[in-house]
Structure formats: structure tokens, C-alpha cells
Amino acid sequence: MKIIDIDLTKRRVKLLDDSRLNQxxxxxxxxxxxxxxxxxxxxxxLSPENPIVFAIGPLTAAYPTAAKTVAMFKSxxxxxxxxxxxxxxxxxxxxxxxxxxxxxRGKASHPVYIAIHDESITIKNAELLWNLRSVFSVGRxxxxxxxxxPGRRSFIRTGRAGDxxxxxxxxxxxxxxxxxxxGLGTVFGSKNLKAIVVEGTRDITFPDMKAYKKAYKxxxxxxxxxxxxxxxxxxxxxxxxxxxxxxxxxxxRNFSSGRFEFADNISGxxxxxxxxxxxxxxxxxxxxxxxxxxxxxxxxxxxxxxxxTFVPYDYxxxxxxxxxxxIEKASDVLRLIEITDRNGLDIITLGGILxxxxxxxxxxxxxxxxxxxxVFEYGSTMNxxxxxxxxxxxxxEFYRTLGEGLDACVKKYGGKDFAITIGGQTPAGYxxxxxxxIGHMIGQRHSHLCNAGYSYDQKHLGKxxxxxxxxxxxxxxxxxxxxLNSLVVCLFARKVYNVSRSLESLNAIGLxxxxxxxxxxxxxxxxxxxxxxxxxxxxxxxxxxxxxxxSVESPHGYIKREFIQQAIDYYSELTAFPIE
Numbered sequence: 001m002k003i004i005d006i007d008l009t010k011r012r013v014k015l016l017d018d019s020r021l022n023q024x025x026x027x028x029x030x031x032x033x034x035x036x037x038x039x040x041x042x043x044x045x046l047s048p049e050n051p052i053v054f055a056i057g058p059l060t061a062a063y064p065t066a067a068k069t070v071a072m073f074k075s076x077x078x079x080x081x082x083x084x085x086x087x088x089x090x091x092x093x094x095x096x097x098x099x100x101x102x103x104x105r106g107k108a109s110h111p112v113y114i115a116i117h118d119e120s121i122t123i124k125n126a127e128l129l130w131n132l133r134s135v136f137s138v139g140r141x142x143x144x145x146x147x148x149x150p151g152r153r154s155f156i157r158t159g160r161a162g163d164x165x166x167x168x169x170x171x172x173x174x175x176x177x178x179x180x181x182x183g184l185g186t187v188f189g190s191k192n193l194k195a196i197v198v199e200g201t202r203d204i205t206f207p208d209m210k211a212y213k214k215a216y217k218x219x220x221x222x223x224x225x226x227x228x229x230x231x232x233x234x235x236x237x238x239x240x241x242x243x244x245x246x247x248x249x250x251x252x253r254n255f256s257s258g259r260f261e262f263a264d265n266i267s268g269x270x271x272x273x274x275x276x277x278x279x280x281x282x283x284x285x286x287x288x289x290x291x292x293x294x295x296x297x298x299x300x301x302x303x304x305x306x307x308x309t310f311v312p313y314d315y316x317x318x319x320x321x322x323x324x325x326x327i328e329k330a331s332d333v334l335r336l337i338e339i340t341d342r343n344g345l346d347i348i349t350l351g352g353i354l355x356x357x358x359x360x361x362x363x364x365x366x367x368x369x370x371x372x373x374x375v376f377e378y379g380s381t382m383n384x385x386x387x388x389x390x391x392x393x394x395x396x397e398f399y400r401t402l403g404e405g406l407d408a409c410v411k412k413y414g415g416k417d418f419a420i421t422i423g424g425q426t427p428a429g430y431x432x433x434x435x436x437x438i439g440h441m442i443g444q445r446h447s448h449l450c451n452a453g454y455s456y457d458q459k460h461l462g463k464x465x466x467x468x469x470x471x472x473x474x475x476x477x478x479x480x481x482x483x484l485n486s487l488v489v490c491l492f493a494r495k496v497y498n499v500s501r502s503l504e505s506l507n508a509i510g511l512x513x514x515x516x517x518x519x520x521x522x523x524x525x526x527x528x529x530x531x532x533x534x535x536x537x538x539x540x541x542x543x544x545x546x547x548x549x550x551s552v553e554s555p556h557g558y559i560k561r562e563f564i565q566q567a568i569d570y571y572s573e574l575t576a577f578p579i580e
Contacts, residue, residue, distance in 0.1 A: 001030065001100045004121060006114060008191055009048055009106030013121045021100075025513075026057035027488035028070045028083070029525045030101055035072040036528060038103065041536035045076035045183075046165065046190040048107035054094070055102075057488035061095040061204060062212070063505055064220050065493040067282035069094065069173075070485060074536070075182040076190070077167045077349070077405050078424025081533050082182040083445045087282035087490065088174035090154040096200025104193065113157075113195040117148055118202065126194035134342045135159035135172045138195060146197045152283075157195035158185040159344020160392055165189050166403035168349040168425070172341075176280055176290050176312045180346050181447060182425065207510040215508035219496060223286055228495045232289035233279070237315035238268030245323075247461070247555045249432040249454075252323045253378050254355030255420050255548050258431050258555070260323035266330050268315075275330055277310055282490070289492060295334040311338045319429030320351025325358070326378030339385055343392045350391075352426025353406050354384055360415045370398035370413075417547040422446055430454035433556030434465055437549060438567045439474055441540055442577075444529050449491060451478035461555055467567040475526075475574070482522040530575055540568045541580035 001021035005014040024030040035053045043049045052073045059066035069091040075082035094102070097118050104114075111126040129138050138157045146153070154174055162169035162185030169185030170178045179185075188194070206212045223229055231239045241263055244250040248258035264270060271293055280290040293313055296306040311334045321327065321336040340347045354376070360366050361376035368375075372395060374387050390399045401412050406426060410419045420426060422437060423446030430436045432454045439453015440446050448454050451474040457465075481491065487505075489497050497505070499515055506513045542565045550559050572579050 001026075002098060003034070003101040003103060004099050004116070005103045005105075006121070006123070007106045008104065008108040008112065008123065008193065011108075011123050013123075025486045025521060026060070026100060027055055027068075027486035028072075028482055029486040029521055031055040031070045031072045031083075032525050032528050034101060034103055036532045038105075039074060041532055043074055045074040045079060045082075045187065048105070048191065050074045050187060050190070052104040052184070052187055052191075053101065054090075055488075056091045056094050056100060057486055058509065058511055059487045059489060059505055061092045061284060062206075062509055063216060063284065063489075064223055065282075065285050065287065065490040065496070066487060067091050067284050068485075068488040068490055070488055071171075071179050071184055073184055073187045075424075076165075076186045077183040078407070078446075080182075080424060080446070080536065080538050081444065081529060082184060082187075083529075084179040084181050084184055085485070085488070086156075086171070086173040086177045086179045087285075088154060088177035089152065089283045090156060090173050090198060091488065092283040093152050093154040093198040093200050095204065096152045096202050097198055098200065098202055102196075104191065107190065108192040111163075111192050111194050113142070113193070113197065115146055116196070116198045117146075118200060129157075129194045131160055131163050133160065135344045136175060136342065139172070139175060142195055142197055146199070148199055152201065153197065153199040155195065155197055158188045159342065161344040161403075162186055162189040163194070164392070164394060164403075166345065166392070166394075167405050168346040169344050170346050172344060176292065177282065181348070181445070183346075185344050206508070208508065211508040215504050219501065219505065220286065222496050223493070226496075229287045229493065232492050233287050235268035235272055236279075236289050236291040236313075238271060238291065238313060238318055240315045241267040241318055241323075242269065244430065244432075247432070247458070248553065249430055249436075249457075249555050250323050251319060251420075251429055251431045253326050254324060254352075254359055254418060255431060255546075256418075256552060258552065260326075262328040263323065265328055266318050266322045266333050270330055271313060275334070285490065287492070293330075293334055295331065295338060297335065309338060311341070313337060316429050317347050320348045321354070321384075324351045324355050324429070325384060327381060328379060329381075332381040335381060336384060336388070339388050343388070345388075345392070348428065349405070349426050350388070352420055353402055353409065354387065356406055356409060356415055356419050357387070357402065359418045360409075360413055363415070365414050366398065370396070372396060372398075420546050420548065422545065428454070430457075431552070431554050432457035433554045434467075434559050434563055434567070435460075435470055435474070436554075437545070437559065437564055438467075438470060441564075441568060442471070442474060442571050443478065444526070444533070450481065451475070457556060465556065465563075467563055468570055471567050471571050471574070475571075479519075479522040479526045482525040483518045486521060486525065530577060534577060539578045539580040540572070542568065543580065
């Protein structure tokens, strides 16, 4: 394993070549080892002592859909383990430059960016990039500043939100992908780190190219010929809007309902028929799940003069600033996505905070004085656009508090009953039943992608759930996903990379791994992350959950606190994870 170790404080770069790390395979297993060995669980997330770790997997750049990079850090949003994934070209660029991981420590004395071109690794001045109005402008400037050919390059960078330490800032990857959740962009900002450029020119080969080509063809043909990936290519994840709305699981107006009367207007079908511009794929991926729409916005002075911009969309974004804010028109949802994306904010978190603020305004917990005259009202696109600008500018105490996260908002202004947070961040867009809540609570990233609790709910519609069966299933699923995230493959292709095919893929590139090896790796990575989280003082609590989650009917009826409590008590018995 070859790791780049960068200390921004000392402006020092070291290369680690440690064969002992091979046992961790790569991806999240490798990142967990590097992070837990280098980060004190009690560290302040915004201190120089909070390291950032990036890692890729053994299948990166070798097989279709193996295009993800994992990032690990301590989250400034909730003081928990930060774990985020992004596609694009970054993973492949790291592989072609010859590195399996990157560790970034310390804090630069002024804004900088890191440029990696094969063996050349430099720390460069980024003062002129700091606080630029658009994250996309940063990317364009870097492409001109690092002109070593189009090659296999990736540009990752923060927006104004990260520079200003808004605690749910993201890192943009190659324009259309993101390390979105838990505030990696904020940690970049705390280190005076604006961006990383990675370019690799090496080729990769394997001991038995005949076996490799055979394994590659098997996976590629499955992706091409089966219908497992059709929904991701045809409509993208936004295909879920109408089905989720039909069962009453689409969070609407800050989880006050599971159905949105204008769901058809913001559905994947509507976008495909009216606004879809093109589909894009990550490196080494034949699927093309990234759907990009065009947005035409009139200039203020000339009614028929318009600016056209391109905006990526998916299910989570359409929920977060669509149904969750009562936005009726697809073009208005795109405007909210575009301004949030441009400034480098996590859209899911922002949508939850704006939903809370709307209810808080309507219940007079906050007034025109705090909002600087902005009327928080569901469906009011222009007012939300203004609020986002004021939030990014950190214009007054209220908007600065919005930038600290939903827990900080509740602490200062109240409204706990309708503050929808699970594990210190706003949840993904599924209100499907107990599984969707428990999955977030016990998930090591507090994300539905950890263990697919929402999927468990849907598979058991009309059946009485048993909390032990539910928890057992989620733990097993998440432990296997530690394996997939160690490879690192896109979880959209998890049906493709089953146990036998994962083993075939590894063996074909010269890694003699057994099924038991993979199972043990997943379980050990899961255990090690929980151990660090416990040492950091993390606890689960049903008391922190908003009353609204239990007063609005889900597809499984009204969720009961007692059921959630029983589930996490059982989880605690199995894992020794503490409960508040």
C-alpha cells in the first residue's frame, strides 16, 4: 500500500509504502485503520489535529462501477465519525498516480491547494481562490493552473460555505459528484485547504490478464444485459419519487406528511420528458446514472435574456428542496439545487434546516427580526433563495446559527418537536417505517446507504415487524457493505458484486481472497468503527427524536417510540453501544 502523508502545518510530504496495510484490502477498511490510528476520538473537529483520510480499493480503475473514493474525518456537524463517498474521476486518478490513500494533517498558514501529478506532490497558494462566489469557478481556474494535459485528472474543491466554516459544507468532485454529508468541506476550510488536484499517467496491469479480462467481461455483460441497473440509467434515482409518494413514504413539508400533491411535477418522469439535458457516468462505469438538467433563469433587467446553466439532480435533492419545502415546480427545485451546489452546501442538510425554519417561523419561534424580513413559507422559492444567500453570507446571528446545524438551531430557538434529525444530521428522504429510523440510528454514517433500513420497510409492507429480526438484518447488511466499500464499488451495483463475483474479481487481479476473509474484514471494520465512535462519546437516544416522526402516519402506520427503543436496546446488547 502506498500512502501520501501530508502535513500542512509543516508543509511536509512523506510517502508511506507499508505492506502491512495490505491486510486491510483498501477502501473503508484501509481508511478506518489509517483514521483510527491517527485521530484522537476526543479531538476538536475544527482543530489541526483532525486528519482527513482518502482511500481507494483494489478494484478501482480495474472493473466497471469501481469508481468511488472514501473520505474519513471527524465531523464538525455532529462530532461523530465522518464517512463520505464520491464518484467522478478521483479514485481513478489516484490509482493511475500510484497511490492507495492520502492522509492530510495540520493547518496551512494561508489558503492552499494540493497538486498531485504522479511523483510530484506540491502545496500551492490558493489565496485568490478563497471565497470565490462559485465552486465551479474554482474548478475552471484550477484546470488552467494545472495544464499538464487532460489526462486522467480530478479536481476536488470547496465552495464559499467551506471557506466560512458552515458546518455542513461539502467537497465538490469534478462538478457533478460530491463528498456531501457531515461537513468534509468544513474540515477543508479549517485547514485552509481549498482544493486537491490529482493526475495520474501510469497504466495498470495484472499477473493473469486472461483471467482478468474474463472477470471484467462477466461483470460488464451483467451490467449491460440485466435489468438491475436500468432504473439508474433511464431515470436515475429520481425514479423513486412517484413510487415513494404512492406508498406515503415521501417526506413532505418537513415530514408533516408522506405524500406530496405535486409529486408528479418533480418526478424523474417529468424531468426526463421536459428538462433532461444529458446523462454522465463516473470513470469506468457504463451505467450513466448522473442526470443533468438545464435551467434557464431570466436576467433581472431583461425579461427575454436568460442565463442557461446545467444542474445535476437525483432523488435526495428533489426531496430535500422539493417535496420537503413544498416546491411545486421542477424549475424552481433546480434553482434551489443550483444555488446550494454553487456555494458548496450539503443539500439534504440544508433542506431539513429550511423545513425547521419554516415551521419555527409559522409558530412564531422566530420573527421577521431574526430572518431580516424573509418570510419562511412552504412553496416560496424566492424567499428560500434569499435565505440561502443570507445563510452563506452569515449575515446575522440567526443565519449564523442556521449554518451551525439543526441541533444548534433547536438549542437557541426551540422547535425540537419538528426538528427532524437522527444522529445529529437530517435524514435521507425516506419515511417508510421503523426501519428507516432505526437504520439511520445504528448506521455508522447515520445514512440510509449504510444498511438500507428503508428497503427493509418496503419489503415487509403489510407485515408486522419484529425488532430483533430488523436489527439483525440491518447489522448483517451493513457488515457486508463494509466489504463492498473496501473494494470500493458503487453501492448501486451491489447486486452485481455478490460474494462469488467479488471473489472472482479479486482473484483475477492476483489477490487470493476467500469468502471467510471478506466476511471477517467486514465484521472487523464494523467493530473498529463502533469502537472509535464509543470512545468519542457517541450515544444513541430515542429521546432526541422529534415527536413529528411518531405523529405522522408512515406506510407501516404510526411508528411507536417503544418499538424504536426496543430495537436500540437490542442493538446495544449485541454491540455494547451506549444508550442515552
